[in-house]
Amino acid sequence: MSHKVRVRFAPSPTGGLHLGGVRTVLFNYLFAKKHGGDFIVRIEDTDQSRFVTGAEAYIFDCLKWCGLTPDESVLHDGAYAPYRQSERKEIYRQYAEQLIKDGHAYYAFDTPAELEQMRELLKIKGSSSLQYDHHVRMNMNNSLRLLPIETQQLLDAGTPYVIRIKISADEFIPFTDMIRGDINFDTNAVDDKVLLKADGMPTYHLAVVVDDFLMKITHAFRGEEWLPSAPVHILLWKYLFGLNKMPQWAHLPLILKPDGNGKLSKRDGDRLGFPVYAMDWSDPVTNEITKGFKEIGFLPEAFINLLAVLGWNDGTEQEIFSIVELIEKFSMEKVHKGGAKFDFEKAKWFNHEWIKKLEVDHYAVRVKEIFESNGIAITDDNYLKKVMGLVKERCTLLPDFFIQGSFFFQAPVSIDTLAIKPKWDEKRNLFFMELIRVWELSTLWESTDLEISFKELAAANQLKTGELMLPLRIMLVGGKFGPGVFEIASAIGKEVTIKRIEHTLSLLQ
RNA sequence: GCCGCGUUGGUCAAGAGGUUAAGACGCCUCCCUUUCACGGAGGAAUCACGGGUUCGAGUCCCGUACGUGGUACCA
Secondary structure (H helix, E strand, O other): OOOOHHHHHHHOOOOOOOOHHHHHHHHHHHHHHHHOOEEOOEEEEOOOOHOOOOOOHHHHHHHHHHOOOOOOEHHHHHHHOEEHHHHHHHHHHHHHHHHHHOOOOOEEEOOOOOOHHHHHHHOEEEEEEEOOOOHHHHHEEEEEEEOHHHHHHHOOOOOOOOOEEOOOOOOOEEEEEEEEEEEEHHOOOOOOOOEEEOOOOOOOHHHHHHHHOOOOOOOOEEEEHHHHHHHHHHHHHHHHHHHHHEEEEEEEEEEEEOOOOEOOOOHHHEEEEEEOOOOOEEEEOOOEEOOOOOOOOHHHHHHHHHOOOOOEEEOOOOOOHHHHHHHOOOOOEEOOOOOOOOHHHHHHHHHHHHHHHHHHHHOOHHHHHHHOOOOOOOOHHHHHHHHHHHHHHHHOOHHHHHHHHHHHOOOOOOHHHHHOHHHHHHHHHHHHHHHHHHHHHHOOHHHHHHHHHHHHHHOOOOOOHHHHHHHHHHHHHHOOOOOOOHHHHHOHHHHHHHHHHHHHHHHHH
């Protein structure tokens, strides 16, 4: 307890950063910050065949957008560098050798073909498992079966080999998971996992344990898919560093697809029409772009919020949390055991809430970009912010500001005259002609003034205001949506208002 | 197949043996608004199943079903 809390997020740079990945980062981050600890990002790039250019930089971009800044990482320095496992390659070997020396691991020279043959044989024998374990290892080509001199000869000859952990039979590995409580594993179900690959790189199993030790990690949080290999890691801790130094584990529940079965994948997003990655990911090989939450118009505050409450809640009715509140209220014990299906409708609701809640200044820059990418140059930022304030409660995603607010900047592209025509007649036509004259002479242009003059004129013409407001709205907006008509008229100004009324009037002739 | 983990409305979920089983999203109705939203009021809809334990079980135990993950020189 006297040690400073240190946690890590350890992604493989193999592609886009998935919702589940961001949530793992988030829970790590929240836990670290809550306990005044350090949040470390370590790049687990031990599989050279899966390396993807740009993926690492992309991960850091996502973290930056989310506001989850690491204390130590490839980009943030720290006392335990390097933070990229490929650069730590030499470190791992000595631990693997140590395990061999202590009798907990061995060299295995079996070729892929021989391994396949072994599995075929087990299958024929009707064995329930096809594992490389105590049942078969004495029939295999490894240093356990070979004479020491034979092993040495193979080694000297440069024969390719891996180092495997020697899992003893009939042993129980108990451990406590912060979320799931006490769990017991039977070693008979675990195989002699490869620790060091033929290319000299460690596998995940060796690398996590060694690095977590070296980097003084106190709490290790990862996805539930790692639970079955936990006994291997625990054994390695026991053999290498001692169980008393082992971090506390928590295996986070999975995020599942909304329909059907299984883990949420990128393909589900494509299929169901929502993003699965935090930010746009462009595949360097195929150039295919996969949409991200940021780009479709999510606020980072909302993204973080919705992820936090997917599998966790503080036991109250509260659903909207700022990052500061999350840090204060988060606890690993309240994380669920079961996986949660992702619901995009609810995700959008969070964004809507955050758009309403936040001052428009927080996201005006992005909305400005959206307008500009739609061909509307914003020359007056204050006017933009005013418009945003007027329409924000109708916007769920950031691009909605364009849909809801373009008519403040340009004449409506199309005018829904069909909505006016059924109740249109000469009397109403004359009313609007007169309205133009009245408003042209008006020196006051506040929405309340406009409403008063509009209503007075309607009364004088013995027309119901209500029947005239919809036509006015259509004239100014183009359709049946948007904030109060008089507020719109006031915002767009006298000249534009009159021009739009005249234009629609001519359309109605 | 084997091993692990899980299971409260359609979805997210509160719930630590005694509750009329919260709340939210979505859906429906109504009010507000002569637009669309926002806001407000209401509605439909749930403890996977079977056995125990107990005066009493969504809550504890055991089975079953279902889901999910793992079973690679991937992480």
